[in-house]
Amino acid sequence: MRIAVVGASGRMGKALIAAILDTDGATLSGAIEREGAAALGQDAGSLVGQPSMGIALTDDPLPVFAASDAVLDFTAPEATLHYAELAAQARIVHVIGTTGMSEDDDQKLNAAARHAAIIKSGNMSLGVNLLAVLVKQAAKALSADFDIEVLEMHHKAKVDAPSGTALLLGESAADGRGLNLQEDGVFTRHGITGPRPEGAIGFATMRGGSVVGDHSVLFAGPAERITLSHHAEDRSLFARGAVKAALWGYGKKPGRYTMQDVLGLADSN
Ligand SMILES: NC(=O)C1=CN([C@@H]2O[C@H](COP(=O)(O)OP(=O)(O)OC[C@H]3O[C@@H](n4cnc5c(N)ncnc54)[C@H](OP(=O)(O)O)[C@@H]3O)[C@@H](O)[C@H]2O)C=CC1
Numbered sequence: 097m098r099i100a101v102v103g104a105s106g107r108m109g110k111a112l113i114a115a116i117l118d119t120d121g122a123t124l125s126g127a128i129e130r131e132g133a134a135a136l137g138q139d140a141g142s143l144v145g146q147p148s149m150g151i152a153l154t155d156d157p158l159p160v161f162a163a164s165d166a167v168l169d170f171t172a173p174e175a176t177l178h179y180a181e182l183a184a185q186a187r188i189v190h191v192i193g194t195t196g197m198s199e200d201d202d203q204k205l206n207a208a209a210r211h212a213a214i215i216k217s218g219n220m221s222l223g224v225n226l227l228a229v230l231v232k233q234a235a236k237a238l239s240a241d242f243d244i245e246v247l248e249m250h251h252k253a254k255v256d257a258p259s260g261t262a263l264l265l266g267e268s269a270a271d272g273r274g275l276n277l278q279e280d281g282v283f284t285r286h287g288i289t290g291p292r293p294e295g296a297i298g299f300a301t302m303r304g305g306s307v308v309g310d311h312s313v314l315f316a317g318p319a320e321r322i323t324l325s326h327h328a329e330d331r332s333l334f335a336r337g338a339v340k341a342a343l344w345g346y347g348k349k350p351g352r353y354t355m356q357d358v359l360g361l362a363d364s365n
């Protein structure tokens with residue numbers, strides 16, 4: 097399967113190129129960066145410490161998409177919307193890891209998904225997607241006097257908060273409890289906040305250093321506390337998940353899919 101990478105010189109872009117090179121049945125069909133990026137013209141292989149492979153980073157996605165079966169996209173919301181239009185035109189699988197997208201952005205992705213398969217998740221790892229299933233089960237099993245709080249920590253360069261993973265876990269908790277995260281999520285606290293509203297799902301965000309991604313969901317009850325956690329040690333786990341998603345998506349009907357579909361966890365949810 098021919099797979100292209102956009103945002104190729106980013107932290108995830110490099111991990112994605114390395115994962116494609118490491119996967120049987122996958123070949124790198126192109127590496128795209130935005131106009132003016134310092135890495136343009138550099139060889140994709142040497143960018144990730146491998147032998148040169150004759151694929152130079154380009155700012156022209158059209159010929160690359162035309163010669164690809166899928167594109168892996170861990171960039172930024174405005175870039176992802178642009179690439180979604182191009183992937184839809186080329187009828188190729190679009191695997192989206194970009195976080196921080198709005199409801200409005202999501203509607204635009206729905207339009208693109210009428211023409212091609214889109215697989216999008218705030219976290220492409222098996223561990224987090226399994227954690228989401230467990231969080232939903234715990235939220236369902238525990239009575240409402242177990243308060244739910246989602247904690248996350250990431251490296252200091254991360255630009256969106258809470259993380260896509262924290263929101264995914266919050267959604268799972270809300271589903272399990274029969275709550276609505278839009279209405280019941282508490283995303284900031286400062287000053288005299290008053291007591292915790294009943295049925296709230298709270299979020300706490302930490303940023304610093306080089307943390308790849310730590311997430312915990314706490315269920316704080318009367319005299320006891322349950323914590324479900326995931327710690328990402330390396331970006332390669334997200335990249336491997338994204339390549340797996342592309343291989344899974346090949347030949348699928350146009351539409352929206354998630355990592356839960358790819359990993360066969362959707363039924364346990
Ligand atoms: N779902 C998952 O499993 C994971 C998701 N992520 C998400 O992936 C995204 C990228 O993360 P990360 O790799 O750390 O970020 P980086 O900033 O390292 O990389 C982002 C890449 O996208 C490019 N880019 C940004 N804006 C645009 C634009 N408007 N047009 C074209 N290219 C653009 C950047 O280019 P430039 O440098 O020129 O700005 C860069 O190459 C984030 O949203 C992050 O949350 C990250 C890890 C796992």
Ligand SMILES: O=C(O)C1=N[C@H](C(=O)O)C[C@H](O)C1
Nearest residue numbers: 195218254259260261308309
């Ligand atoms: O920006 C990151 O780095 C990460 N982003 C994703 C998120 O927002 O949850 C996934 C992972 O935690 C790393």
